[in-house]
Amino acid sequence: MKDIGHIISEHAFFSDLPERYCKLIGGCGKAEVFEPGQFLFKTGNKATQFFLVRHGQVALELHAPGKDVFRFQTIGHGGIVGWSWLFPPFTYMFDARAIEQTRVVTFDGLCLRGKCEEDHELGYRVIKRFANVMSRRLVETRLQLIDVYGRE
Amino acid sequence: MSTELLMPQPWVVQKTERENEDVVTLTLAPESSDHGFSFLPGQFNMLYAFGVGESAISISGDATTNGSMVHTIRDVGAVTHALSAAHVGDVIGIRGPYGSEWPIASHTGRDILVVAGGIGLAPLRPVVYHIIENRHKYKDVAVLYGSREPKDLLFRAELESWKDHNIQVEATVDNATPGWTRHIGVVTTLIRRAKVEPRGAAAFVCGPEIMMRFTASELTGRGMNPDDVFISMERNMKCAVGLCGRCQLGPEFICKDGPVFPWPRMSPVMTIREL
Numbered sequence: 001m002k003d004i005g006h007i008i009s010e011h012a013f014f015s016d017l018p019e020r021y022c023k024l025i026g027g028c029g030k031a032e033v034f035e036p037g038q039f040l041f042k043t044g045n046k047a048t049q050f051f052l053v054r055h056g057q058v059a060l061e062l063h064a065p066g067k068d069v070f071r072f073q074t075i076g077h078g079g080i081v082g083w084s085w086l087f088p089p090f091t092y093m094f095d096a097r098a099i100e101q102t103r104v105v106t107f108d109g110l111c112l113r114g115k116c117e118e119d120h121e122l123g124y125r126v127i128k129r130f131a132n133v134m135s136r137r138l139v140e141t142r143l144q145l146i147d148v149y150g151r152e
Numbered sequence: 153m154s155t156e157l158l159m160p161q162p163w164v165v166q167k168t169e170r171e172n173e174d175v176v177t178l179t180l181a182p183e184s185s186d187h188g189f190s191f192l193p194g195q196f197n198m199l200y201a202f203g204v205g206e207s208a209i210s211i212s213g214d215a216t217t218n219g220s221m222v223h224t225i226r227d228v229g230a231v232t233h234a235l236s237a238a239h240v241g242d243v244i245g246i247r248g249p250y251g252s253e254w255p256i257a258s259h260t261g262r263d264i265l266v267v268a269g270g271i272g273l274a275p276l277r278p279v280v281y282h283i284i285e286n287r288h289k290y291k292d293v294a295v296l297y298g299s300r301e302p303k304d305l306l307f308r309a310e311l312e313s314w315k316d317h318n319i320q321v322e323a324t325v326d327n328a329t330p331g332w333t334r335h336i337g338v339v340t341t342l343i344r345r346a347k348v349e350p351r352g353a354a355a356f357v358c359g360p361e362i363m364m365r366f367t368a369s370e371l372t373g374r375g376m377n378p379d380d381v382f383i384s385m386e387r388n389m390k391c392a393v394g395l396c397g398r399c400q401l402g403p404e405f406i407c408k409d410g411p412v413f414p415w416p417r418m419s420p421v422m423t424i425r426e427l
């Protein structure tokens with residue numbers, strides 16, 4: 001069976017990361033399976049983890065009393081779920097729920113944050129990767145907002 | 153230039169299918185059987201709603217089916233409204249086919265990505281038909297399709313049936329409504345979920361210009377050769393034969409040089425605000 005360090009080294013999100021860092025980050029990760037409907041995290045929970053989706057699909061959702069749940073994005077194979085563990089107030093802003101059986105690597109954000117504080121080279125590399133995910137998500141969200149298909 | 157090129161021929165509506173709230177597919181047959189026709193995937197006709205006017209509409213049917221012509225029309229204004237309201241037995245004027253084709257036949261032996269947004273799936277459907285009819289000639293194939301809401305998706309039942317031909321079909325919407333259990337997000341997010349690796353593959357992309365721009369950028373960013381990305385442009389046009397200049401974009405006439413272009417020929421002009 002492959003160890004977590006090996007799994008992540010093959011993954012685009014961690015590509016080009018020196019082996020020693022893959023091992024280090026792998027040390028904060030564990031493989032998990034979420035069944036359809038199961039929550040990865042809920043709004044307001046303390047944000048201590050993030051997830052690398054290996055197979056399956058996770059939906060990000062918002063809920064309000066008396067209203068249908070608003071599902072606004074899905075993240076599939078290869079995607080990263082959760083960055084609230086990186087920034088104060090370290091609280092999840094949305095619900096994340098598996099909508100099919102989903103295999104992930106779950107990372108302990110507290111453990112990784114500690115390692116990043118100790119080794120700023122590692123911290124820089126991690127933040128750079130998350131910044132890339134965030135900027136993509138922002139572009140995608142903008143496109144989603146402008147109603148691009150209504151503008152043909 | 154022969155005047156025949158500019159002369160609409162009468163075609164009779166054989167069948168109408170409502171795809172969604174504002175999109176209809178018409179199947180037409182020539183009124184007189186003496187003019188045969190053929191077309192290539194990606195080409196369009198000028199459809200004339202008598203007494204209203206003319207619009208460029210891509211052919212959305214199978215290029216190998218003789219005797220009928222299929223068009224999928226979105227009701228956005230006077231002409232498309234009149235065309236969408238046509239009934240079986242009504243006569244519509246058609247001239248064409250015009251324009252360049254999707255170069256699918258010259259991309260055998262390759263992985264293929266078909267990326268569509270909104271009504272953009274209509275001009276790409278003949279590409280999918282071509283692939284299905286020649287499935288053994290292509291390697292991995294994925295159709296990635298984005299629309300605003302689930303109810304806007306075109307050819308829904310047919311999309312599912314393409315999977316039977318070893319084609320990955322993924323649909324995504326910007327706004328999910330209750331009951332939608334598939335992807336949510338813009339169509340570019342499907343590219344990283346496709347089983348087709350962009351490097352070495354060819355892509356056929358059609359949809360709103362903004363969507364095509366971001367799709368091309370995502371594909372080339374993931375290693376696809378820009379020359380292997382093809383897009384179809386829809387700019388207002390009038391004569392459709394390169395005479396009037398209405399659809400001129402930089403050095404190109406969309407009607408006769410396009411509508412299908414390799415991405416590098418369009419990318420410089422697509423980012424100029426004034427064009």
Ligand SMILES: Cc1cc2nc3c(=O)[nH]c(=O)nc-3n(C[C@H](O)[C@H](O)[C@H](O)COP(=O)(O)OP(=O)(O)OC[C@H]3O[C@@H](n4cnc5c(N)ncnc54)[C@H](O)[C@@H]3O)c2cc1C
Binds near residue numbers: 206
């Ligand atoms: C090569 C080509 C292929 C096309 N294929 C299809 C197709 O398969 N199905 C389909 O529904 N439509 C297609 N179109 C778009 C279609 O031609 C226009 O929607 C139509 O001409 C609008 O005419 P109208 O009188 O109904 O609306 P108008 O009142 O003229 O316009 C309504 C709105 O549509 C816009 N518009 C007008 N003409 C065009 C145009 N040519 N392209 C884009 N936007 C336009 C206008 O700016 C306006 O916002 C295609 C266009 C081209 C150039």
